[in-house]
Amino acid sequence: MTAYLDTLRWSKDGLVPVIVQHVDTGELLMQAYADRAALSETLQTKLATFYSRSRSERWCKGETSGNFIKVTQVFHDCDRDSIIYLGDPIGPTCHTGARTCWFHEAAVSAEGSVHAEGDHKQHGSHAPLTTLLALEHTIQQRKEAMQQPQEGKPSWTARLLANPELLCKKVREEAGELCQTLEENEGTERAASEMADLLYHAMVLLNVQGVPMEDVLRVLRQRFGTSGVEEKAARPPKQ
């Protein structure tokens, strides 16, 4: 352990910044600091542990709240002064109760002035959502808008949400169109576009059933995960 810790470049305070990322969704959860003891403990216990600069002590995230973060892998960067804990959080990460500590966005107005938007209660709206999560959030917003009195023509997503028959027809159709890109050799651009169609429609279908993508990703990790399990588990049980 000591030999490994010696290879890292610690600040003059004996710390490195640590970034915590959700292993399934890729969400950034929090950023804090570790000293040698905290990193060493994390590698041994597989629970995210840090050094608090304000309290000058080591703390294991969750030791008071119960919201531990199970660390699946630890990484350091090219110049060995920055650490990632890739992990699976139990409950919300932020002390405010938000999923992640990043829920404030710097919004730039047309005139170039900047102000902060977002708070811990509106999770998602001003969090750093990467594309798949942003799409999921948009679908959810369409569903919530359907509770309000409608103006003008409903969006395509709203029509799909309201019509399970249409939705299932589209999911089957898009799967067929994706297969066709291979069968008829339609090219990579068309294949990416059809996969986007399929993914979007399938995610609307998941939303109707109240299933978050996080659950789907967890299933995939449990089938294919780091434990080296063979992908045979991916074969549907019926066969």
Add this chain to the structure above:
Amino acid sequence: MTAYLDTLRWSKDGLVPVIVQHVDTGELLMQAYADRAALSETLQTKLATFYSRSRSERWCKGETSGNFIKVTQVFHDCDRDSIIYLGDPIGPTCHTGARTCWFHEAAVSAEGSVHAEGDHKQHGSHAPLTTLLALEHTIQQRKEAMQQPQEGKPSWTARLLANPELLCKKVREEAGELCQTLEENEGTERAASEMADLLYHAMVLLNVQGVPMEDVLRVLRQRFGTSGVEEKAARPPKQ
């Protein structure tokens, strides 16, 4: 701008740590620091800009290499001392030529000793891959293994990769099984499991055609992205 910058908690050196995340894939790309001027410049130019502690100067990532990072959104955390640049990188981020600066994993042996694994040439193998990217990497490894002399029975992924007819049959079948979870009200667990089936088989089909998930996610962002574009664009052109 000044009012916004004043709300952040700068270190005694006048810096905040900045984490750069890929807007489409969620990959962590690099971590560096910004002073007030660097953050201000990033918000104005939308190009990731930092303060170099070793050279004591501001630098715009890509100004020498051409590998700029276009910043789509900027976030700060709950206690205002950590920043995320969510962005779209042009080319590799790391000066080594790797996609991301994190390609070293701290590997813990059964006896508890720790050593670093991975280098900049083996991209992916020891980078912090979240579940979707890890699955994509596994599928690619199965394809590469097929070039080698085979031992024992081929894996399910290898069989799918070698048999486009079987693969397309499975993608259509899994889409049907996903629809069935809604049509026959089979419950959320079954829906998550069938979506995992569909996603896995569709990703094998993309791999056969050499299409990375990154391209699919980019298509989705361009359709649904921050510009507030209505999701009508998601309707396939044929209709």
